[in-house]
Amino acid sequence: MAYHCPVCNKVSSSAMDLTRHMIGRGDKVHRDWINSKGFKFSELLALQFKSFGGEGYRALAEILEKEAKVEG
Amino acid sequence: MSNYTVIGKRVHRIDGTEKVTGNAKFTFDLVLSNMLYGKILRSPHPHAKIVNLDTTQAEKLIGVKAVVTGKDTLGRKNGIWRRFPELCDEEILCRAKVRFVGDPVAAVAAIDEDTAEEACQLIRVEYEELPAVFDPLEAIKEEAPQIHEGVELNINVTRHIEWGDVDEAFKRCDYVREDRFKTSSQHHVCMETHDAVASFDYNGKLTVWTSTQSSYYIQRLLADMLGLREGDIRVIKPPTGGGFGSKFELDSAQFCASVLSMKLCRPVKIVLTRAEEFTATKRRTPMHYFSKLGAKKDGTFLAKEVRVLTEGGAYTGMGATALYLTGFFSSFPYKFPNYRYDGYRVYTNTAPTSACRGFGAPQSTFVGESQIDMLAEALGIDPIEIRRKNGMTPNYEVPGQAFIQSCELHQCLDKTEEQIKQRGKLPPNHGIGVACYGFMSGGIFNWFDTPYAFSSALVRINIDGKVDLFTGACEIGQGSDTTLSMICAEELGVRLEDIRIHSGDTGICPADLGSWGSRETLMNGNAVKMAAADAKRQLMAFAAAKLGANIVYDLNMTDRWFHLVDRPERGFSYYDIVKGVIRGNDGEAIIGRGHYTPHRKGMISPAYSFGVQAVEVEVDPETGRYKLVNVSTAHGSGKVINPVGIEGQLEGAIMMAGGYGFCEDQPMDNGKILNPSFDDYKLIRSLDMPEVKILEIESYEPEGPFGAKEAGEGLTNPTAGAIGNAIYKAIGVRINDLPITPEKVFRALREKENQGK
Numbered sequence: 098m099a100y101h102c103p104v105c106n107k108v109s110s111s112a113m114d115l116t117r118h119m120i121g122r123g124d125k126v127h128r129d130w131i132n133s134k135g136f137k138f139s140e141l142l143a144l145q146f147k148s149f150g151g152e153g154y155r156a157l158a159e160i161l162e163k164e165a166k167v168e169g
Numbered sequence: 170m171s172n173y174t175v176i177g178k179r180v181h182r183i184d185g186t187e188k189v190t191g192n193a194k195f196t197f198d199l200v201l202s203n204m205l206y207g208k209i210l211r212s213p214h215p216h217a218k219i220v221n222l223d224t225t226q227a228e229k230l231i232g233v234k235a236v237v238t239g240k241d242t243l244g245r246k247n248g249i250w251r252r253f254p255e256l257c258d259e260e261i262l263c264r265a266k267v268r269f270v271g272d273p274v275a276a277v278a279a280i281d282e283d284t285a286e287e288a289c290q291l292i293r294v295e296y297e298e299l300p301a302v303f304d305p306l307e308a309i310k311e312e313a314p315q316i317h318e319g320v321e322l323n324i325n326v327t328r329h330i331e332w333g334d335v336d337e338a339f340k341r342c343d344y345v346r347e348d349r350f351k352t353s354s355q356h357h358v359c360m361e362t363h364d365a366v367a368s369f370d371y372n373g374k375l376t377v378w379t380s381t382q383s384s385y386y387i388q389r390l391l392a393d394m395l396g397l398r399e400g401d402i403r404v405i406k407p408p409t410g411g412g413f414g415s416k417f418e419l420d421s422a423q424f425c426a427s428v429l430s431m432k433l434c435r436p437v438k439i440v441l442t443r444a445e446e447f448t449a450t451k452r453r454t455p456m457h458y459f460s461k462l463g464a465k466k467d468g469t470f471l472a473k474e475v476r477v478l479t480e481g482g483a484y485t486g487m488g489a490t491a492l493y494l495t496g497f498f499s500s501f502p503y504k505f506p507n508y509r510y511d512g513y514r515v516y517t518n519t520a521p522t523s524a525c526r527g528f529g530a531p532q533s534t535f536v537g538e539s540q541i542d543m544l545a546e547a548l549g550i551d552p553i554e555i556r557r558k559n560g561m562t563p564n565y566e567v568p569g570q571a572f573i574q575s576c577e578l579h580q581c582l583d584k585t586e587e588q589i590k591q592r593g594k595l596p597p598n599h600g601i602g603v604a605c606y607g608f609m610s611g612g613i614f615n616w617f618d619t620p621y622a623f624s625s626a627l628v629r630i631n632i633d634g635k636v637d638l639f640t641g642a643c644e645i646g647q648g649s650d651t652t653l654s655m656i657c658a659e660e661l662g663v664r665l666e667d668i669r670i671h672s673g674d675t676g677i678c679p680a681d682l683g684s685w686g687s688r689e690t691l692m693n694g695n696a697v698k699m700a701a702a703d704a705k706r707q708l709m710a711f712a713a714a715k716l717g718a719n720i721v722y723d724l725n726m727t728d729r730w731f732h733l734v735d736r737p738e739r740g741f742s743y744y745d746i747v748k749g750v751i752r753g754n755d756g757e758a759i760i761g762r763g764h765y766t767p768h769r770k771g772m773i774s775p776a777y778s779f780g781v782q783a784v785e786v787e788v789d790p791e792t793g794r795y796k797l798v799n800v801s802t803a804h805g806s807g808k809v810i811n812p813v814g815i816e817g818q819l820e821g822a823i824m825m826a827g828g829y830g831f832c833e834d835q836p837m838d839n840g841k842i843l844n845p846s847f848d849d850y851k852l853i854r855s856l857d858m859p860e861v862k863i864l865e866i867e868s869y870e871p872e873g874p875f876g877a878k879e880a881g882e883g884l885t886n887p888t889a890g891a892i893g894n895a896i897y898k899a900i901g902v903r904i905n906d907l908p909i910t911p912e913k914v915f916r917a918l919r920e921k922e923n924q925g926k
Binding site for chain 1: 306309310311321322324327328329331336457459476478511513
């Protein structure tokens with residue numbers, strides 16, 4: 098499966114991977130997109146260093162699963 | 170038996186005598202006629218706007234010749250990641266804002282240091298203090314102050330490395346553990362502080378003598394910042410008292426001395442004080458580590474996930490590379506089929522963090538090796554056995570990252586196991602901890618964006634047979650001049666005393682990226698070997714004709730004697746051949762050229778060292794005090810060029826890495842470093858040094874000159890992890906944050922006692 102980033106069109110192999118890309122990229126346009134979905138970017142990032150569950154990532158990945166352009 | 174006549178022999182350093190007799194002239198010692206002395210005024214605030222800067226009183230002071238501020242510069246931003254302009258973020262002389270305690274705001278040139286110092290105190294700077302943030306976990310919050318304009322959440326750089334299917338692999342694991350670690354800061358503590366003498370002449374040429382790890386980088390970075398052509402700047406590296414990663418970026422001494430000299434057309438010398446060195450130069454990167462490790466019941470590693478948040482300090486420096494390398498080396502030296510790394514570097518209002526011997530790997534090795542011992546214990550597997558089961562082997566490919574050719578890890582494990590057995594039954598409260606490691610032999614990444622070869626060398630053979638070796642490699646105390654001279658002598662077939670090396674001077678030496686990432690032996694060594702071979706080929710052609718040999722390959726030269734390989738008695742003196750060739754060359758000296766740039770060698774390095782270290786500690790369970798009793802290291806560095814050199818590197822590394830694990834730190838209050846002197850900054854001293862043993866490992870690296878690879882930074886990687894593991898073995902407490910001070914051990918012991926009650 099090819100998941101396209103809704104901001105820069107980078108292709109990832111899963112919604113979780115795409116989440117990692119969007120948070121890792123961390124520039125304004127990616128942040129704005131994430132924030133527009135009701136998340137707080139900085140909280141998602143800080144969660145990375147507070148728990149191993151990746152809850153914040155998973156929540157964003159669920160959104161991307163529905164909203165990202167998917168091929169294959 | 171070795172066929173080599175020079176390499177592999179125990180050789181004292183060629184610059185040793187002049188250094189131990191005090192005759193070597195460091196930048197610190199240089200005095201030029203008409204020279205002035207400079208001092209730098211630095212910010213007392215961690216984060217503030219510069220509202221007004223009045224230098225009037227300072228300029229009036231008798232003996233002051235010039236005062237410069239950011240307004241006297243072009244306002245350009247310095248950075249060594251030139252490929253990424255957004256990471257060039259350091260003005261050096263701040264124009265509008267300061268970002269850490271120690272940021273330079275003005276510089277003075279005067280007739281002596283005292284006058285310059287007094288003038289600094291007369292400069293009136295009006296600051297508007299801004300809210301500051303010191304902890305990276307706080308700095309990424311939306312309400313945190315923004316340190317650099319446009320860098321929201323203060324995220325400076327992010328890095329991601331991944332291979333395999335990590336999530337799926339964790340599901341298949343029989344045992345998974347998640348742990349947090351924190352690594353501390355460390356200062357490089359070079360014996361020679363940062364310093365420079367800059368001399369700008371009326372012809373518009375700037376000469377800078379400076380203590381540096383890369384004269385070529387400094388030349389290029391000065392050209393960028395000063396608006397000069399590279400050819401108008403000559404950087405000369407005199408004997409240098411240490412670098413350890415702190416001296417390959419443009420620093421305030423080099424820049425301010427140059428700006429002052431350009432204003433005055435007089436030489437200006439700036440030497441940082443020890444306090445400035447501690448507070449205003451870069452330091453090892455503290456890191457928050459979150460590591461998840463999964464394995465099968467038999468100890469086979471299936472997956473690892475690592476997240477790292479680093480305290481970047483005020484500027485990028487080389488911190489972005491440390492962020493990448495700590496992620497890469499978190500997988501080292503094991504075969505993880507599934508691996509994921511997410512790294513974030515965050516700006517904070519603290520002294521910038523950057524490269525420091527090991528370049529991110531001591532942090533990852535402390536974390537990785539601690540966690541492996543924890544996992545091994547939970548699975549009931551011997552720590553050496555679990556490492557043997559998962560350790561890298563020759564010709565292993567780190568997916569998408571690196572190709573390992575030579576790998577001595579299993580030999581090193583065998584030797585270490587043997588050594589531990591020889592130690593026999595340990596006394597009470599003693600413990601031996603092991604740690605495996607690996608390191609690169611120079612970096613492939615070209616963030617500096619240079620069109621030049623990574624290393625180059627030129628060999629000139631003169632009429633008397635003496636050989637001048639020119640190289641941009643920088644001898645900073647690690648012994649590269651000796652190593653490179655030995656490689657040159659061996660390849661040419663002459664003696665070591667026939668070589669005279671000229672290094673680190675951009676005016677006469679070909680470009681080399683410098684001494685960082687443990688690159689000189691392999692990278693510059695290859696360039697030197699190639700240059701020597703080129704010169705030798707010219708001699709061979711003449712000798713072959715003279716000898717009437719069938720083909721040129723029948724010839725060789727060893728110990729100044731050209732001869733047929735199969736009949737060594739038939740030949741000519743090296744001197745006669747040299748004279749003949751130069752005569753036939755219309756009197757021109759023989760010139761050989763060599764260059765090396767790694768191609769198609771992966772993302773990181775053309776070759777990797779591997780090793781295992783065993784540290785024995787003795788802990789006092791009452792007080793938590795402990796001492797390092799014995800450190801035994803098996804290090805695979807390919808063919809050893811100079812055994813004396815590797816011994817020196819190892820002893821120095823144990824002192825430095827032992828300090829990192831045991832006592833060195835830079836505590837801060839409101840961004841101000843609290844221990845900026847040798848009274849307060851705790852180092853391992855000679856009397857604290859443990860017994861040191863080298864376990865010899867024979868190997869050969871195909872990519873290296875004569876089979877050699879690194880033996881510098883790699884040795885710094887294992888010690889902190891091995892200390893942590895040894896303490897756990899001795900008294901059953903584990904410390905996850907560096908340094909492992911006796912106080913932390915004491916508290917952990919008391920906590921353990923309380924839990925037992």
